[in-house]
Amino acid sequence: MKVEDWCSFCGECAGVCPRNLIEVKEYKLVFNEEDCKDCNTCIVACPIKALKREE
Amino acid sequence: MIETDVLVIGAGPAGSSAAKHAALGGANVILIEKKSEIGAPKRCAEGVSKNGLEKLGIEPNPRFIAKELDGVRLVSPNGTNVWLTSEEIELPEAGYILERKVFDKFMAMDAARAGAQIKIKTLAKALRKDGDSIIVTCESMGNEFEIKANIIIGADGPESHVGRWAGLRTGTKAVNMESGIQYEMVGMDFERENVIEFFFGSVAPGGYAWIFPKGDDIANVGLAVIASKAEKTAIEYLDDFVANCPATKNAQAVELNVGGDPVGGMPKRIYDDNILICGDAAGQVNPLTGGGIISGMTGGMYAGKVAAEAIADGDYSATRLKQYDEEVRADIGEEINKYLKVKDYAISLSDSELDSVAEAFQEIDFEKVSTSEIVRSLIKVSPKAFIKLGKLI
Numbered sequence: 001m002k003v004e005d006w007c008s009f010c011g012e013c014a015g016v017c018p019r020n021l022i023e024v025k026e027y028k029l030v031f032n033e034e035d036c037k038d039c040n041t042c043i044v045a046c047p048i049k050a051l052k053r054e055e
Numbered sequence: 056m057i058e059t060d061v062l063v064i065g066a067g068p069a070g071s072s073a074a075k076h077a078a079l080g081g082a083n084v085i086l087i088e089k090k091s092e093i094g095a096p097k098r099c100a101e102g103v104s105k106n107g108l109e110k111l112g113i114e115p116n117p118r119f120i121a122k123e124l125d126g127v128r129l130v131s132p133n134g135t136n137v138w139l140t141s142e143e144i145e146l147p148e149a150g151y152i153l154e155r156k157v158f159d160k161f162m163a164m165d166a167a168r169a170g171a172q173i174k175i176k177t178l179a180k181a182l183r184k185d186g187d188s189i190i191v192t193c194e195s196m197g198n199e200f201e202i203k204a205n206i207i208i209g210a211d212g213p214e215s216h217v218g219r220w221a222g223l224r225t226g227t228k229a230v231n232m233e234s235g236i237q238y239e240m241v242g243m244d245f246e247r248e249n250v251i252e253f254f255f256g257s258v259a260p261g262g263y264a265w266i267f268p269k270g271d272d273i274a275n276v277g278l279a280v281i282a283s284k285a286e287k288t289a290i291e292y293l294d295d296f297v298a299n300c301p302a303t304k305n306a307q308a309v310e311l312n313v314g315g316d317p318v319g320g321m322p323k324r325i326y327d328d329n330i331l332i333c334g335d336a337a338g339q340v341n342p343l344t345g346g347g348i349i350s351g352m353t354g355g356m357y358a359g360k361v362a363a364e365a366i367a368d369g370d371y372s373a374t375r376l377k378q379y380d381e382e383v384r385a386d387i388g389e390e391i392n393k394y395l396k397v398k399d400y401a402i403s404l405s406d407s408e409l410d411s412v413a414e415a416f417q418e419i420d421f422e423k424v425s426t427s428e429i430v431r432s433l434i435k436v437s438p439k440a441f442i443k444l445g446k447l448i
Contacts, residue, residue: 008096010315014213015226018226047235048313
């Protein structure tokens with residue numbers, strides 16, 4: 001997952017992740033990419049479009 | 056390894072309330088917070104009711120009260136106003152707008168004064184069962200360490216990792232998570248002072264837009280949407296709202312706030328052996344208004360009290376901790392369930408239906424200003440609302 005510079009680490013993505021795979025540090029998001037099923041729930045929920053699937 | 060009776064994860068209002076009450080009950084308590092500053096950045100419009108604070112025994116302190124309110128304005132999509140202020144009603148239900156950055160810190164300080172040990176900049180990363188206790192892996196500025204506790208209280212906000220690590224289904228489905236966005240703005244032109252304003256309809260699909268005054272010409276201006284009902288991201292809706300609203304015509308943002316708000320009600324199970332979940336992490340939010348400061352702190356209070364009693368008994372089993380579930384549901388459960396139904400109804404209304412409700416409200420003499428009075432009036436003026444919600448009131 002690509003996290004844009006303007007992410008504000010609110011944690012909404014982590015809350016909606018159905019598999020609980022997103023760790024939200026104070027200034028960093030850590031994705032467990034290995035177990036991710038590409039459901040895109042986190043990308044859609046972000047209020048400021050700060051998440052993108054890496055090409 | 057650090058050992059304690061109770062470990063509270065998250066020092067928002069719910070976690071601090073839990074830590075305070077657990078410590079007052081005689082337990083050894085550690086309260087961890089991942090951020091470097093408790094209360095900042097805020098993820099909240101900062102409104103609370105006066106009697107909510109009173110019920111929790113919290114003295115209003117001018118250092119954390121930004122503004123005392125004088126009522127409510129509801130605005131339908133075509134701009135029809137419903138004013139419920141002291142001009143219309145003798146005693147509007149009074150509330151405050153808080154300064155959360157100060158309030159949250161004061162609540163944590165209360166926990167510290169009660170005896171809880173606070174660790175800031177400390178993140179919980181995982182937990183594992185160890186006999187009749189739980190070991191939590193923590194990380195603080197590059198150092199990893201473990202805290203072993205008999206009871207863990209998860210107050211980790213909408214992320215709700217702790218409950219899910221413990222096998223509880225405390226995550227929030229996307230359809231129940233409001234995507235919230237807000238500017239704190241200066242240069243507001245208020246039509247009336249000291250009124251909290253709500254704007255309904257397609258301005259914020261699945262939620263509403265708000266203006267919460269913070270004194271002088273300052274206000275929190277924000278909105279929340281349900282992503283699956285929305286056609287744009289939350290911030291695009293907010294920028295449109297700010298561009299079109301007369302009150303914000305000359306206003307400028309000095310702060311941007313972002314965050315999720317779980318409005319699906321409390322999950323079925325919010326406790327287990329050695330585990331209690333409270334606050335946003337346990338859906339302790341009024342689903343209609345999205346407000347969760349008082350309800351989250353109420354949850355924290357029961358969690359802290361029950362944890363301390365369980366520590367005193369030396370029994371941390373789910374059977375013992377069930378008392379928390381019973382007490383918190385007896386206090387706020389019914390209201391959350393009721394407003395969940397009202398919310399589902401309210402977000403089903405079209406712009407024109409909302410306009411007719413606002414029109415019909417012009418003829419109503421409101422006896423007081425409260426969410427329940429507004430819902431009661433909605434049932435009075437709308438046959439459709441009566442059919443859907445009549446049984447609730």
